Structure formats: structure tokens, C-alpha cells
Amino acid sequence: MRLLRNLIKTFVAYAFLAGSISLLAGGGVVNPYWVQILELACIVAISAQGLNIIYGHTGLFSLGHAAFYGIGAYTAAYLMKMYGGQSQAAFLAALLAGGGAAAAVACLIGLPTLRLTSDYLGIATLGFGIIMKVVFDSADRFLPELGGARGMTGIAKMTTVPWVVFFLLASLLVVRNMIHSSYGRAILSIREDEIAAETMGIDTFQYKMVGFVTGCTFAGVAGGLYAHLYAFLHPSNFDFFKSIDILVIVVLGGLGNMSGTLVASFGWIFLLEGLRVVLPPGYVELRWVLIPVLLIVTMLLRPQGIFGTREFPFLRGKVYR
Amino acid sequence: MMLEIRGLTKHFGGIRAVDGVDLHLGEGELVGLIGPNGSGKTTVFNLVTGIYRADAGSVTLKGENLVGLPPHRINRLGVARTFQNIRLFRNLTVMDNVRIAHHSHLGYGPVAALCRTGRFYNGEKELNGIVEVFLSIFSLQNRKNDIAGSLSYGDQRKLEIARALASKPEVLLLDEPAAGMNPYEVGRLMEFILAIRDRFRISILLIEHQMRLVMGICERLAVMDFGQVIARGLPSEIRENRKVIEAYLGEDVAIE
Numbered sequence: 001m002r003l004l005r006n007l008i009k010t011f012v013a014y015a016f017l018a019g020s021i022s023l024l025a026g027g028g029v030v031n032p033y034w035v036q037i038l039e040l041a042c043i044v045a046i047s048a049q050g051l052n053i054i055y056g057h058t059g060l061f062s063l064g065h066a067a068f069y070g071i072g073a074y075t076a077a078y079l080m081k082m083y084g085g086q087s088q089a090a091f092l093a094a095l096l097a098g099g100g101a102a103a104a105v106a107c108l109i110g111l112p113t114l115r116l117t118s119d120y121l122g123i124a125t126l127g128f129g130i131i132m133k134v135v136f137d138s139a140d141r142f143l144p145e146l147g148g149a150r151g152m153t154g155i156a157k158m159t160t161v162p163w164v165v166f167f168l169l170a171s172l173l174v175v176r177n178m179i180h181s182s183y184g185r186a187i188l189s190i191r192e193d194e195i196a197a198e199t200m201g202i203d204t205f206q207y208k209m210v211g212f213v214t215g216c217t218f219a220g221v222a223g224g225l226y227a228h229l230y231a232f233l234h235p236s237n238f239d240f241f242k243s244i245d246i247l248v249i250v251v252l253g254g255l256g257n258m259s260g261t262l263v264a265s266f267g268w269i270f271l272l273e274g275l276r277v278v279l280p281p282g283y284v285e286l287r288w289v290l291i292p293v294l295l296i297v298t299m300l301l302r303p304q305g306i307f308g309t310r311e312f313p314f315l316r317g318k319v320y321r
Numbered sequence: 322m323m324l325e326i327r328g329l330t331k332h333f334g335g336i337r338a339v340d341g342v343d344l345h346l347g348e349g350e351l352v353g354l355i356g357p358n359g360s361g362k363t364t365v366f367n368l369v370t371g372i373y374r375a376d377a378g379s380v381t382l383k384g385e386n387l388v389g390l391p392p393h394r395i396n397r398l399g400v401a402r403t404f405q406n407i408r409l410f411r412n413l414t415v416m417d418n419v420r421i422a423h424h425s426h427l428g429y430g431p432v433a434a435l436c437r438t439g440r441f442y443n444g445e446k447e448l449n450g451i452v453e454v455f456l457s458i459f460s461l462q463n464r465k466n467d468i469a470g471s472l473s474y475g476d477q478r479k480l481e482i483a484r485a486l487a488s489k490p491e492v493l494l495l496d497e498p499a500a501g502m503n504p505y506e507v508g509r510l511m512e513f514i515l516a517i518r519d520r521f522r523i524s525i526l527l528i529e530h531q532m533r534l535v536m537g538i539c540e541r542l543a544v545m546d547f548g549q550v551i552a553r554g555l556p557s558e559i560r561e562n563r564k565v566i567e568a569y570l571g572e573d574v575a576i577e
Contacts (some may be wrong), residue, residue, distance in 0.1 A: 002437065002438075002439060003436060003437065003438050003439070004436055033561055145457060174435060175432060177435050177436075177437055178434065178435060179430075180428075181434030181435075181441065181445075182420065182423075182424050182427045182429075182434070182444070182445075182448070183424075183431050183434055184423075184434075185413070185417055185421045185424070186421060186424050188410070188417070189410050189413070189421045190412060190415060190422075191408035192409075192412060192413060193408050193409070193410060193411075194411055195372060195392075196404070196409070196410065197394045197410075197421070198372075198391070198392040198396075199370050199371075199372070199393075199395075199396055199401070199402055200393075200395050200396060200401070200422040200424075200484065200485075200488050201393050201396035201397050201422065201423075201424060201425035201488050202393055202421065202423060202424060203391075203393045204393070238399040319441075319442065319445040319446075320416075320445055320446070320448075320449040
């Protein structure tokens with residue numbers, strides 16, 4: 001009964017969000033350019049929730065999040081281009097395949113490194129991110145459709161408001177329900193004290209894998225949505241600096257804070273684009289001066305992140321307290 | 322025999338931290354492990370719980386081998402411990418600390434958690450009851466929503482014991498449970514330890530420096546010095562033991 005009630009509540013929230021944004025966009029109230037920015041913000045938010053699981057909840061330092069985002073993007077784009085056409089069902093399958101590909105690669109990275117302490121994962125993912133950039137750059141050598149350093153074109157524009165809102169809501173629900181269950185608490189205990197967790201019966205290696213692979217899956221799905229938003233992929237969209245962008249969002253939002261990560265994702269994207277409008281032509285690059293300044297100020301004034309430990313009501317999800 | 326340790330040895334470089342230690346713990350027994358600082362007591366605990374791997378010797382729980390198993394497996398087989406330098410999940414609530422220790426006995430699966438089925442809600446309700454039980458033993462139930470790191474030192478030590486108990490052990494290893502407690506708290510702690518032993522029918526091995534506690538509640542004692550057991554016996558015997566006095570106070574004092 002409760003399951004049914006939760007499902008209905010979620011569906012109503014989804015229908016309201018996706019419907020109202022689509023209406024505003026379709027009715028010409030919001031200009032299509034800003035709708036696209038909103039979609040991008042949702043996609044970045046999904047990817048950031050993924051890194052929040054890895055770094056914020058599990059306490060694993062990953063510097064290669066954009067590589068998993070890229071794996072999802074190229075996988076989904078390739079599958080759609082070759083076999084999908086314009087089918088919505090195929091798009092869903094391609095997105096899940098993108099997430100699956102990112103998850104599979106995350107398993108390969110995690111299996112050897114997660115038995116060691118967290119620092120090794122940082123180094124491994126840093127190296128992996130750089131390797132993947134090279135792979136994307138020269139991808140046309142083994143699959144000409146991927147375009148390599150010239151970029152990948154001919155991708156269908158499949159990403160719409162209902163799709164991004166659906167996956168954003170789904171990702172938030174997954175994180176919330178996971179973290180406020182015994183499995184999530186097992187993951188948090190690793191961040192708190194790995195040795196204590198292990199001696200209290202928590203298989204820390206297993207739960208580090210769960211955290212890392214889940215987080216990378218989110219990045220993969222987000223990548224697939226991104227690929228079909230602009231219909232163009234370029235390796236520079238998935239380099240080391242893109243990993244840092246997501247890391248900054250998670251730190252700004254407050255490690256382990258879902259609401260903060262959500263708000264910081266939107267803030268980050270809209271600030272980047274908003275400054276493009278506000279700054280006089282020729283000074284647009286000043287954005288890269290203003291944003292670090294903002295970051296430093298936030299770190300000084302609110303080191304615990306913009307939200308601290310508070311969460312939006314719909315993200316609280318604690319059953320007992 | 323609950324826990325049996327034979328010839329346990331661990332070297333760190335050239336140092337023999339634990340050198341051929343034999344110890345046993347019968348069902349429901351309360352045994353004290355004492356000795357000067359650096360004599361290898363905590364290393365014995367780390368070897369039994371799998372944090373270090375023994376170089377030689379055997380550790381068995383009810384006849385089952387523990388050497389070489391990862392710590393979480395050893396805990397699931399029935400060994401729980403506390404730490405000398407408190408290792409709580411500091412940023413989580415008191416309640417979460419206890420709930421996490423009960424994770425291996427959880428009544429719902431990951432799918433039930435993600436979909437929030439009835440099974441998940443029932444499981445969480447059951448967990449809530451378990452938390453109440455363990456916290457009320459140590460009068461911590463009013464602090465259950467507080468952050469563990471905000472508790473007083475004595476309460477943190479108690480919470481560590483509550484957390485260890487929530488993992489349903491048969492053998493409990495307490496590493497200096499009374500460290501930093503005032504005489505009144507030590508008296509209360511002695512009552513707690515005896516009470517939980519009887520209530521949960523567990524065997525307890527404890528490391529402690531406060532002689533009042535050791536002599537007051539332990540049924541047998543083993544004394545370690547330089548990685549070896551130098552004496553064992555009843556508390557009254559250990560008090561008179563010449564080797565023990567030498568180990569604690571130095572040879573000259575003992576001769577006088």
C-alpha cells in the first residue's frame with residue numbers, strides 16, 4: 001500500500017514538474033535557449049549526485065568523473081546513431097546502456113584499487129581520466145562514427161525536458177532511499193571510519209564498490225542525455241577540468257548533502273550562462289576569474305557547503321529518528 | 322571453549338610485538354588482560370579481530386579458525402570489540418552508530434530499500450526497537466538523535482560498547498573501557514559489564530589499567546610483558562606475583 005502511495009506521489013511530482021516546464025517552453029514563455037540551459041543543469045545535477053555518492057557519502061576521492069560521463073555519452077550516442085533512429089524506446093535503452101558501460105568500467109577500476117586506501121582511487125581515476133581523453137581523441141581509428149578529435153556529429157536530438165526531469169527525479173529518489181536505509185548507513189560508516197565499519201561486520205570493499213559503481217552509473221546516464229542534448233560530442237567536454245567542475249559543485253553543495261548538490265548544480269550552470277549575458281562582450285572570459293573568487297569566498301564563509309546538514313523536505317526520507 | 326589462542330605471534334620489523342601468546346576464554350567467562358604500556362595487549366586484539374594477520378599461531382572461535390579472515394567475517398562469526406582510542410562514526414547520530422552494527426542481521430534486501438516496500442518499513446521499525454534496547458542499557462536513549470562526536474568521553478565509551486553489542490557477538494573484546502572515566506563512572510561501568518555479560522550470555526576479554534576494575538570483576542587474569550604472557554591466575558594470585566610486580570614497577574623495587 002505504501003509502495004503504491006509513494007509511486008503515485010512520485011508520479012504526480014514528475015508530471016507536475018515535466019508538464020509545467022514543457023508548457024512554459026512550448027508556450028514561448030521561456031526562450032528555448034534557457035530551456036536548453038535548464039536541461040543541461042538537470043544533466044549536470046544527475047552527474048553531480050553520482051559524484052556525491054562517491055565522494056560525499058562513501059568518502060572516496062575520484063578525479064575522473066568526467067571520463068565516466070564521456071563513456072556514457074559516447075556509448076549512448078553510438079548505439080542510437082547505429083541502431084536507434086528516432087525511437088523513444090531505443091533512446092531509453094541507449095541511456096541505460098551508457099550507464100551500464102560506465103558501471104562496467106567502474107567495476108574494472110574499482111576491483112584492484114578499492115581494496116587499498118582512498119588515495120589510490122584518486123590517483124587511479126586521475127590517470128584513467130587522462131587515458132580516456134586520449135581514447136576519445138583517437139576514437140575514430142577504431143570506430144569512425146565516433147569522430148575522434150574532430151568531434152562526433154549526426155546524433156539525434158532526443159533529450160527533452162520530460163526525459164531529464166525523469167532521470168533527475170529518479171536519481172534523487174535512488175540516492176535518498178539508499179542513504180536512508182541500512183545499506184546507505186553502511187556506506188556512510190566507511191566514510192566515517194573504515195576500520196570500525198569493518199570490525200562491526202560491514203564488508204567495506206563491497207560497499208565501496210557499490211558506492212563507486214552507482215555514482216559512475218549516474219555519470220554514464222547523464223552523459224547519454226548530454227550527447228542527445230546538443231547532438232554533438234567533443235573529447236574536450238570530458239577532460240580533467242570537467243571532472244573538477246563536478247567536484248567543485250559537490251564541495252560547494254556540502255559533501256554528502258543531496259539538496260546542496262542539487263542547488264549547486266543549477267547555480268553553477270546558470271551562473272556560467274548568466275554571466276555570459278551580464279558581462280559586456282569581450283569580457284566573457286572573466287567568468288573564470290569570478291567563479292574561483294566565489295569559490296574561495298564560499299569556502300571561507302561556509303566550509304560545510306551551502307546547505308550544511310539540512311535537506312529539502314522531500315530529500316529527508318528518514319524513517320525513524 | 323569459546324575463544325582459544327595458541328602460540329599467537331606477530332612481528333613488526335625486528336620487534337616481536339606478540340610472541341607466542343596462549344589465551345583461552347570459556348563460555349560466559351570474564352577475563353582481564355593486563356600489562357605495562359607497549360606489552361602487546363592491543364596487538365592481540367588486532368590479531369584476533371583480523372585487523373592484523375598473525376605471523377604464526379592459531380585463533381579459534383568455538384573450534385572455527387579465525388586467522389586470515391577479514392575483520393567483517395570475524396565479526397559475523399561472533400567477535401566484537403571496542404577501541405582504545407574511540408572509533409565511533411563521529412558525524413553520524415548515536416542511533417545510526419548502533420544501527421550500522423546491526424547491518425549484518427538486517428531483515429530486508431537492497432531492492433526493498435530502494436523501492437521502500439512494506440518489508441523495508443517493518444525492518445526499520447524492528448531496527449528502531451533494537452536501538453532502544455541497546456541504548457537504554459547504557460541510559461543513552463535520550464541522546465539517540467545527537468551526533469556521536471558531541472557526547473561526553475564517558476558516554477562515547479559506553480556507546481562503543483552498545484554498538485559492539487548490537488552486532489550480536491558471543492565474544493566481546495573491550496580495550497581499556499574505563500580509560501578517562503572518573504571513579505564514579507568506573508563503578509557504574511563495572512556494573513554495566515557484569516550486567517551485559519549475564520543478559521546476553523557473552524564471554525568478555527578486557528584490557529584495562531585501572532586495577533580497581535580489573536580486580537573487581539575479572540574472574541581470571543593474564544599478564545603480558547614484552548609480547549609474552551608472564552603470569553596467569555586469579556586476581557588474588559596475580560596481586561602477589563613477583564614477576565608481575567617487577568614488570569610494572571621495575572626489578573629494583575621488587576627486590577627491596
